[in-house]
Amino acid sequence: MSAVTSVPCPDVAEMYCTHRRWLHTWLQRHLADTGTAADLTQDTFIRVLTTRSMQAPRESRALLTHIAKGLLIDYWRRRDIEQAYLQAVAHLAEHEAPSPETRLMLIEALVAVDNMLSTLKPLTRQMFLMAQLEGMTLAEIAVRTGKPAITVRRHIRRALLACMSTQQ
Template sequence: LSAPREPRAFLAAIAKGLLFDYFRRAALEQAYLNELTLLPEAEQPSPEEQHLILEDLKAIDRLLGKLSSKARAAFLYSRLDGLPHADIAQRLGVSVPRVRQYLAQGMRQCYIALYGEPT
């Protein structure tokens, strides 16, 4: 690899990305912990289960982080909220065929996470 032309700017961009990832994951963890407080005590997972769930959430976040923001939003609207394609298209300001492409990208990322790169 050749040396970057602007090493300070390059390092600053990397640091900014790492901080963004850190704070996004911290927010995800805090949202999960906040939701746990709403559960009755009898239904709350054990500390070990909580840790495993948090690790799974972080893995899903990394997986979906490889998608564009619109593709990620479309995938989450579809899978978590159960919205139909037309509603997702309207929310994102794109066409229904584009929503289908976004969902296919999300499904591909899930496939790769489970089975590896298709041959």
């Protein structure tokens, strides 16, 4: 029995055949890495398949570029987080360093926290980080920011709710 492969959307298949090589080249110029460019090319088309209607847009390259730019930003952000993490644990002895599996889980958690923090308003993010990273009390944050303690409490509550919503 032979395996039959079907393409869920002929328009996307046509878009893939027409623009895959161009998109890969475009990504490669921004990355200087053929493997990552190939991965992001595939991720771009997966995103097209999973988020678009079944009709191909008139401006395929514009859509592909828009999606690929978002994926590039995500890639760079994740890479920066991973590098910062690796620098933070570089001083650890080999037997103290986390296993590759643990390292991957920690990096995924850091990326999730970074994504959550990026959704917050700047003042909310600042107050939350003061409380979590600097261990400041509501009163200390109020003094530093010049805002009433009740306002600080509301901002930190919003941030905590955002944290809880990303866990689900």
